[in-house]
Amino acid sequence: MSASLLEQLIDAFRVLPGVGQKSAQRMAYHVLEREREGGRRLADTLAKAIERIGHCRRCRDFSETDICATCGSASRDAHQLCLVESPADRLAIEQATGYRGLYFVLQGRLSPLDGIGPRELGLDTLAARLAEGEVQEMIIATNPTVEGEATAHYLAQLARQHKVRPSRLAHGVPLGGELEYVDRGTLSHAFGSRSEMPD
Amino acid sequence: MSASLLEQLIDAFRVLPGVGQKSAQRMAYHVLEREREGGRRLADTLAKAIERIGHCRRCRDFSETDICATCGSASRDAHQLCLVESPADRLAIEQATGYRGLYFVLQGRLSPLDGIGPRELGLDTLAARLAEGEVQEMIIATNPTVEGEATAHYLAQLARQHKVRPSRLAHGVPLGGELEYVDRGTLSHAFGSRSEMPD
Known part of the structure; x- marks a missing residue:
């Protein structure tokens, strides 16, 4: 049946x-x-989105066009390039910060066991872009996981090869959190990276 | 924009x-x-389902055909009719019990404030069906909520008018539950409806 x-x-x-x-x-x-009306709209939009949304040729983020709106914008600072693992991370940074530079979306992280190497993350495209000489700072915003950190180190090397300054998001105690509930690794890192308070 | x-x-x-x-x-x-492949299938199936799935003319359950497979089956016992509020309830009963009778799906419950009366629940169709004389027992499986209980009482009256025996699902302590966490209403009901244990 x-x-x-x-x-x-x-x-x-x-x-x-x-x-x-x-x-x-x-x-x-x-x-x-x-x-039923909303369902019809969902079916329709989903089919359209899958058909039309591809990746931006420059930053690998989702885009309906060959070059996405951010990469094509004249008002963004092309000297800064922020590297993120996924489009969702890109969106989170775009919404939370006042960042006006450009992005590069890896669509993953280095994970040799899963067969994900530099090639799968588009690092050849990235290297070619760094070679253009316009990027001055590379803000590495991969996740603070083991694989994310490994990826960050690899990316930092790549940046230095092209005379680009690599930087990494600060680690520490989250705002609004309670010290008691912060994990030991984070707390130890935050303690070691303490900064002097201004007057 | x-x-x-x-x-x-x-x-x-x-x-x-x-x-x-x-x-x-x-x-x-x-x-x-x-x-993307699964998404395409979802968009497709959703559009098709919304277009083709209507209601069975006899039991008001979802059906692709005028009369659903259950209502059209010769192996179901037409003397028993189980009334449920929604297709999901119908499915739950069908999967959990060995019930071999037929169903009638109200697609709601009596709720005068929301403008849902006997007409919206298809009770005219139900009355006509009871008048046919084939149904002997009406198993009322509306939810044990205030509105579900009110609906159950209304349905029981309707059944009696047509000389059909109304019955209601048993209330009591759920299997595998702990008495400590059972709500007071249920516990009180289960205590009052206790039955003698067989030897």
């Missing part, structure tokens, strides 16, 4: 992250019961 | 239940980064 369309729909929802059998079922029923 | 396709996609994901801005963003990025 072949699966009914409803079963196929429930199954299709499971490609979404964090969605198991139960949530997928809830989504399918919710859309069919109460959100 | 009009929203980019990516922003539209994030927005479209928010029609799903329990999905806010952050999860919607995660879903959009996940699909574009890693699940």
